Amino acid sequence: MHTLYIAQRELKSYFTSPLAYVVICLTQLLLGVLFFLYRGGFWQVDRATLDRLFEYAPYGLCLLVIPVITMRLIAEEKSTGTLEMLITLPVNDWEVVLGKYLGALGLVLILVLSTVVYPVAMFIWPWKLGAIDWGPVKAGYLGLGLMSAAGTAIGLLISSVTRSQVIAFFVTFATLFTLVVLLGVGGEFAAKAGVGTVVTFLSFQSHMTNFARGLIDTRSVVYFLSITVFSLMIAFRALESRKWK
Amino acid sequence: MSTDVMIHADRLSKVFGSYRALDNVSFEVKQGEVVGFLGPNGAGKSTTMRILTCFISPSSGGAKVHGHDVFDDPLEVRRSLGYLPQRAPIYPDMTVWEYLEFVAKMRGLDSSTFRKRMKKIVEVCGLAQSLGKDIGTLSHGYRQRVGLGQALVHDPPILILDEPTSDLDPNEKAELIRYIQDIGKDRTILLSTHNLNEVEQACARAIIVSKGRVVADGALDDIRAKTGRVRYVVIVDEKNALKGSAPKEEEVRALLAKIKGVVKVKEIPTDDRAHGFELAGEQDGDLRGELFRAFVDKGWILLELRRDAQKLEDVFHELTRKDERLTRGKAAEEEEDEDEGDEGEDEDNENDSGDRDRKG
Numbered sequence: 184m185h186t187l188y189i190a191q192r193e194l195k196s197y198f199t200s201p202l203a204y205v206v207i208c209l210t211q212l213l214l215g216v217l218f219f220l221y222r223g224g225f226w227q228v229d230r231a232t233l234d235r236l237f238e239y240a241p242y243g244l245c246l247l248v249i250p251v252i253t254m255r256l257i258a259e260e261k262s263t264g265t266l267e268m269l270i271t272l273p274v275n276d277w278e279v280v281l282g283k284y285l286g287a288l289g290l291v292l293i294l295v296l297s298t299v300v301y302p303v304a305m306f307i308w309p310w311k312l313g314a315i316d317w318g319p320v321k322a323g324y325l326g327l328g329l330m331s332a333a334g335t336a337i338g339l340l341i342s343s344v345t346r347s348q349v350i351a352f353f354v355t356f357a358t359l360f361t362l363v364v365l366l367g368v369g370g371e372f373a374a375k376a377g378v379g380t381v382v383t384f385l386s387f388q389s390h391m392t393n394f395a396r397g398l399i400d401t402r403s404v405v406y407f408l409s410i411t412v413f414s415l416m417i418a419f420r421a422l423e424s425r426k427w428k
Numbered sequence: 429m430s431t432d433v434m435i436h437a438d439r440l441s442k443v444f445g446s447y448r449a450l451d452n453v454s455f456e457v458k459q460g461e462v463v464g465f466l467g468p469n470g471a472g473k474s475t476t477m478r479i480l481t482c483f484i485s486p487s488s489g490g491a492k493v494h495g496h497d498v499f500d501d502p503l504e505v506r507r508s509l510g511y512l513p514q515r516a517p518i519y520p521d522m523t524v525w526e527y528l529e530f531v532a533k534m535r536g537l538d539s540s541t542f543r544k545r546m547k548k549i550v551e552v553c554g555l556a557q558s559l560g561k562d563i564g565t566l567s568h569g570y571r572q573r574v575g576l577g578q579a580l581v582h583d584p585p586i587l588i589l590d591e592p593t594s595d596l597d598p599n600e601k602a603e604l605i606r607y608i609q610d611i612g613k614d615r616t617i618l619l620s621t622h623n624l625n626e627v628e629q630a631c632a633r634a635i636i637v638s639k640g641r642v643v644a645d646g647a648l649d650d651i652r653a654k655t656g657r658v659r660y661v662v663i664v665d666e667k668n669a670l671k672g673s674a675p676k677e678e679e680v681r682a683l684l685a686k687i688k689g690v691v692k693v694k695e696i697p698t699d700d701r702a703h704g705f706e707l708a709g710e711q712d713g714d715l716r717g718e719l720f721r722a723f724v725d726k727g728w729i730l731l732e733l734r735r736d737a738q739k740l741e742d743v744f745h746e747l748t749r750k751d752e753r754l755t756r757g758k759a760a761e762e763e764e765d766e767d768e769g770d771e772g773e774d775e776d777n778e779n780d781s782g783d784r785d786r787k788g
């Protein structure tokens with residue numbers, strides 16, 4: 184129960200500041216550009232797929248949305264002191280961590296789901312641009328959801344070890360940049376050294392391509408979930424460590 | 429340990445890095461006690477309170493609140509107390525009502541109990557017209573009121589308040605003190621403050637800490653007596669005298685300093701028709717006769733002569749003096765010698781010319 188109250192409060196607080204609205208509008212705008220203008224727009228692709236959405240969404244999510252949303256989670260509470268008020272209520276530390284996590288993940292998922300507008304508009308109503316294979320779409324969204332879960336957990340972890348939102352933003356950005364971009368590129372080089380599969384496996388992108396093809400690979404699910412659980416556990420430890428400093 | 433001990437701190441120490449913020453702090457607070465927790469800045473009051481509310485853990489020692497151990501059962505500890513942290517940090521993006529509702533939900537209050545409690549809280553904290561306002565837009569004092577409301581919302585048996593009155597206006601201060609006196613009959617309240625008048629009004633007992641150690645703990649009267657001194661107030665007419673000329677300030681000071689048993693002379697502000705002095709003398713003696721005779725001999729007109737207990741403030745200065753000097757960068761050795769002689773006998777040389785006069 185405590186977890187839900189905290190999550191609820193967290194999610195609500197995003198909407199009392201302009202942050203949530205700005206991020207949502209920006210995302211929709213970028214997606215619009217992506218679909219209709221960039222590289223000749225969706226119309227140039229002769230197949231009816233959402234490949235492009237799933238190809239670019241990870242960049243937007245990991246390099247902008249998640250760092251912005253998670254940077255304040257615990258860092259802000261530490262620097263303003265509200266953490267003391269929150270934690271001295273009868274709550275467990277893990278409830279605080281989980282509640283904050285769910286609140287932030289809630290907003291990220293609202294964003295992810297808001298992009299459903301595009302496939303619906305293009306293939307169901309008002310335009311019927313031909314039959315689309317819904318399998319990859321569903322799998323793709325599952326992939327985005329799992330990736331968001333992992334990315335948000337990483338952001339929360341980083342926000343829990345610093346008091347500065349700016350530092351939290353940049354470290355989260357750098358970490359996710361590594362996972363999404365560097366490891367993808369690095370995989371190609373590493374392949375020559377014979378460790379290509381390992382490096383590629385660690386990159387977010389490689390898992391996302393599977394999902395976008397409609398492939399739900401258990402290894403990918405486990406990959407994202409273990410990052411999530413692992414990050415949350417460290418965040419919990421980081422929060423707990425205040426007691427001993 | 430008897431059952432009505434509500435807060436039990438047992439040899440608490442807390443080390444931050446290499447800095448020892450608390451050093452073997454032990455005390456007990458029983459049910460129905462309102463205890464003032466005093467000490468200079470950085471003495472370790474907030475640190476102690478944070479340990480008692482399980483926000484941080486002690487480096488060594490332990491504590492029990494309402495019979496629950498802070499290590500083993502932090503949730504039960506927090507359930508049984510209401511806590512107002514220093515400076516009342518609250519989420520600025522919520523309205524007062526939303527915030528208090530959030531706290532009530534987290535504390536497991538159902539909504540009808542919450543509404544009932546809110547009536548009382550609005551009255552005590554004076555929040556009637558602020559319930560719909562964003563906390564971020566409130567003045568400091570109002571934020572502190574909300575913090576208080578938050579600590580009181582579940583009507584806890586134990587209250588731990590860290591400088592609850594620091595930002596309040598005199599009206600609200602008085603209201604809070606009244607409320608504390610009222611609920612203090614069957615609750616347990618540990619209250620830190622720098623305002624010693626409040627302590628004299630609201631508390632029967634005080635604990636004074638300095639540099640992480642407890643330097644006094646007991647009933648206010650016992651603490652006042654702790655320096656072994658009493659205070660005299662002497663006010664002399666400045667314009668008239670029965671014989672000779674009207675006394676000058678230095679003359680009065682010199683006379684007072686010469687009287688045997690007077691250990692400290694300090695001028696106190698009065699209107700421009702009188703000289704006022706505050707003296708300290710031994711606890712068991714009474715210098716009033718002496719003083720009166722001295723003034724009669726001179727033919728000066730005594731407007732007021734009073735003997736009473738030391739003010740809490742004086743005791744506070746006295747007990748924290750050594751640490752205070754260290755923080756002001758005064759040499760440590762110099763005071764060691766002075767203190768050797770007679771416990772609490774001498775007072776700072778700098779603001780005490782009477783001392784010098786006496787020697788000269």
Ligand SMILES: Nc1ncnc2c1ncn2[C@@H]1O[C@H](COP(=O)(O)OP(=O)(O)OP(=O)(O)O)[C@@H](O)[C@H]1O
Binds near residue numbers: 428468469472473476
């Ligand atoms: N998190 C921390 N890290 C390092 N030092 C700390 C920390 N918290 C407190 N201290 C130190 O511990 C000492 C006691 O601090 P504390 O806040 O308990 O003092 P206080 O008695 O509440 O003072 P004040 O009257 O100014 O509120 C101070 O010297 C402070 O610098």
Ligand SMILES: [Mg+2]
Binds near residue numbers: 473474475
């Ligand atoms: Mg303090």
